[in-house]
Amino acid sequence: MTTAKVRINRVKRLDGSFIDLVPVMVNGNKLGMVLLDTGAERTVLDAENIARWNLPVNREGFPVLVKSGGGYEFPAWPCKLESLHLGELVHVKDFEVLVADVFAPDEVLIAGVLGSDFLGLFESYSNDGHYLTLGLKK
Numbered sequence: 001m002t003t004a005k006v007r008i009n010r011v012k013r014l015d016g017s018f019i020d021l022v023p024v025m026v027n028g029n030k031l032g033m034v035l036l037d038t039g040a041e042r043t044v045l046d047a048e049n050i051a052r053w054n055l056p057v058n059r060e061g062f063p064v065l066v067k068s069g070g071g072y073e074f075p076a077w078p079c080k081l082e083s084l085h086l087g088e089l090v091h092v093k094d095f096e097v098l099v100a101d102v103f104a105p106d107e108v109l110i111a112g113v114l115g116s117d118f119l120g121l122f123e124s125y126s127n128d129g130h131y132l133t134l135g136l137k138k
Contacts, residue, residue: 001123005131006087009033022114022132025085029053032111036132038125039069040115043084044076044098049111055079057099064098076100084118090134092121 009021021033031049044066050057056079063075076098084095095118119125124135 002136004087004089004134004136006090006134008036008127008130008132010129018129020127020129020132021110023087024111024114025083026050027053027055027082034112034114035110036127037069037113038116038119038127040113041117042066042076042098043095043113043115043118044100045079045112046110047099047101050079050099055081066098066100074100086114086118086132086134092118 006022010018011021012018020036022036024031024034026045026049029049031045034043034045042064047057058078058080063077065073066076067073077100079097079099081095081097082093084092084097086092097112119134121137122134123137126133
């Protein structure tokens with residue numbers, strides 16, 4: 001199986017726990033670091049960045065209610081991206097994300113959450129704390 005590796009930035013939080021961040025580009029624009037969250041069902045990106053690039057957010061109908069790991073619920077709206085780049089090697093076309101006012105966990109500023117909807121596009125994935133390794137489908 002062919003694999004691609006993306007460097008992870010592991011950040012120690014004030015409470016001693018760690019979070020893993022990975023670099024993301026959206027439609028060729030540098031988004032920043034997003035939280036790698038295998039427990040999140042959907043990928044959610046920060047509304048401020050999406051608005052800055054005038055990307056089409058579908059605000060018709062009702063928003064999707066997203067529940068955070070901390071138990072907070074917040075509204076999010078679908079947005080179809082032309083491309084989502086993870087690191088330098090991984091490129092996914094026509095990917096739908098949710099857009100919301102993303103709040104940062106404690107002291108770490110993030111531009112969104114990369115969820116299992118993205119990771120599920122790959123044959124496999126693993127995180128060793130230094131690299132996210134993605135098994136590419138043939």
